Amino acid sequence: MGEQPDIQAAYLTATTAAHTDPALLDWFLAHGLCRVAVEGDATGAIIEVIAPPVLLLGRGAADVRACPHPDRLGYPAKPLAAMTLDDYHIFLLRYLTRAVAAGACSCFVCRQPIHADQPAAPWDGIFIDKELVCWLIIHFDCKRGLAREFKGYHPFELAALPPEPYDVSHD
Numbered sequence: 001m002g003e004q005p006d007i008q009a010a011y012l013t014a015t016t017a018a019h020t021d022p023a024l025l026d027w028f029l030a031h032g033l034c035r036v037a038v039e040g041d042a043t044g045a046i047i048e049v050i051a052p053p054v055l056l057l058g059r060g061a062a063d064v065r066a067c068p069h070p071d072r073l074g075y076p077a078k079p080l081a082a083m084t085l086d087d088y089h090i091f092l093l094r095y096l097t098r099a100v101a102a103g104a105c106s107c108f109v110c111r112q113p114i115h116a117d118q119p120a121a122p123w124d125g126i127f128i129d130k131e132l133v134c135w136l137i138i139h140f141d142c143k144r145g146l147a148r149e150f151k152g153y154h155p156f157e158l159a160a161l162p163p164e165p166y167d168v169s170h171d
Contacts, residue, residue: 019066019162020052023080028052028067031085033133035155051155055092055163056136057099058106059149067135068095068163075168089127091168092135096125098166100137109142109149131155 017025028034035051055065070091071080078087097116099105100123105114107123114123114137122140132155138146 017050017052019160021066021069021072023071024067024069025050025052027080027083033085033129035131035133037156049156051132051158053133053135054155054158054160055096056108056134057104058137059108059111061159062161063106064158064160065163066160067092068166070168073165073168076170089135093125094168094171095163095166096135096137098168099164102164102166104164105137107139107142108136109138109145112139114139132158 020028025034029050033053037049037051038046039049040046053067055067057063057065069080070078070083070088073095075091075094077091080088083091096105100114100116103113103115105123106112107114108126112121114121123137124140124143126136126138126143126146128134128136128150132153134153
C-alpha cells in the first residue's frame with residue numbers, strides 16, 4: 001500500500017508528457033515553460049520528471065489537455081520553430097476560440113459553460129506561469145476569484161488528455 005502514491009504520481013506525470021508532442025516539449029523546454037522534479041525510490045533509482053504546460057478547459061479531470069502543436073493542426077501564421085512565446089499565445093487564443101465554439105469549455109472559477117454567442121458573459125484565455133504553467137478559460141467577471149480557485153493545482157498531479165484537433169487553419 002505504501003507504493004501506491006509513487007505509482008500514481010509516476011502515471012500522472014508520464015501521461016501528461018506522453019500526450020505532448022516531442023517537438024513541442026522541446027520548444028517548451030527551450031522557453032523555460034516546463035517544470036522539472038527529481039523523483040527517487042527505495043532502491044536509489046533517481047529519475048527526472050518533466051511536467052509540460054497544459055490547457056485547463058474547465059475544472060474537471062477530463063478538462064486537462066496537453067497543449068496542441070500548431071504545425072500538426074495546420075496553423076498558417078507561423079511554424080512552431082519560428083514562434084516566440086507571444087506567437088504561441090496567439091495560436092492558443094485561436095485554438096481556445098475553436099474549443100469554445102465546440103462547447104468544450106467552462107469557466108475555471110464559476111464552472112459555468114462558456115459560449116461564444118453570449119456577449120453578456122465574455123471570456124478570456126489566461127496564461128499562468130507559476131508552479132503550474134497552463135492556459136485556462138475564464139469569464140471576465142470571474143477573474144477576481146482566480147487566485148482562490150487556483151490553489152492546490154500542482155503540475156505533477158495532473159494527467160492531461162490529448163488535445164482535440166480543432167481546425168485552426170483559417171479565421
